[in-house]
Amino acid sequence: DAMVIQNPRYQVTQFGKPVTLSCSQTLNHNVMYWYQQKSSQAPKLLFHYYDKDFNNEADTPDNFQSRRPNTSFCFLDIRSPGLGDAAMYLCATSRGGGLLYEQYFGPGTRLTVT
Amino acid sequence: AQSVTQPDIHITVSEGASLELRCNYSYGATPYLFWYVQSPGQGLQLLLKYFSGDTLVQGIKGFEAEFKRSQSSFNLRKPSVHWSDAAEYFCAVGAGDNDMRFGAGTRLTVKP
Numbered sequence: 001d002a003m004v005i006q007n008p009r010y011q012v013t014q015f016g017k018p019v020t021l022s023c024s025q026t027l028n029h030n031v032m033y034w035y036q037q038k039s040s041q042a043p044k045l046l047f048h049y050y051d052k053d054f055n056n057e058a059d060t061p062d063n064f065q066s067r068r069p070n071t072s073f074c075f076l077d078i079r080s081p082g083l084g085d086a087a088m089y090l091c092a093t094s095r096g097g098g099l100l101y102e103q104y105f106g107p108g109t110r111l112t113v114t
Numbered sequence: 115a116q117s118v119t120q121p122d123i124h125i126t127v128s129e130g131a132s133l134e135l136r137c138n139y140s141y142g143a144t145p146y147l148f149w150y151v152q153s154p155g156q157g158l159q160l161l162l163k164y165f166s167g168d169t170l171v172q173g174i175k176g177f178e179a180e181f182k183r184s185q186s187s188f189n190l191r192k193p194s195v196h197w198s199d200a201a202e203y204f205c206a207v208g209a210g211d212n213d214m215r216f217g218a219g220t221r222l223t224v225k226p
Contacts, residue, residue: 004157031212033212040123040218040219041218042118042204042215042216042217042218042219043158043204043216044216045212045213045214048212055212090157090158092157092158097211097212098211098212099146099208099211099212099213099214100146100165102160102163103158103160103214104157105150105157105158105159106157107155107156107157108157
């Protein structure tokens with residue numbers, strides 16, 4: 001089945017130690033998104049790629065970076081995780097840009113910062 | 115900027131009972147409106163969406179929602195809840211190209 005895959009499902013990192021979360025998709029979608037969802041809060045868009053074009057949300061901290069080496073893969077890099085970065089990180093894809101296109105979500109990676 | 119309020123953090127209903135989850139939005143123009151469901155350990159799945167036209171929208175899994183402009187609401191309903199409907203439900207409002215704002219979610223518990 002075509003899907004959005006996130007690895008790992010659970011990640012533990014130390015305060016200040018760089019960490020990378022991975023997302024891959026078999027849907028061949030043009031757009032890939034990263035959301036942050038803190039406990040009991042709404043998912044919040046961090047950034048998205050339309051093909052190779054990177055679009056950062058205005059309030060996304062500089063500590064968060066992303067790479068998309070090809071259509072299938074997208075990575076979220078947290079350069080120096082703080083305790084406040086502990087959250088579920090959701091990857092999503094859509095066929096085209098804009099909200100007319102449905103977003104398909106992966107199961108998420110739960111990040112713990114110790 | 116647009117925003118979404120889901121007034122109920124947690125709702126418990128009995129299996130077979132009807133369900134209504136509330137969603138209120140704030141946006142100056144006609145919004146795009148969505149309901150997503152998130153089961154434990156799963157990603158978000160789109161239940162239904164409203165862009166324009168008929169204000170009563172049918173979705174998957176027997177859910178429907180009604181857009182009421184006068185009340186700035188987009189409540190989700192289901193006539194008879196199944197145990198498998200227990201999950202977290204998110205309402206979202208969209209504006210602009212990719213600007214989708216989610217509510218904080220309503221957790222649904224289904225009693226046998």
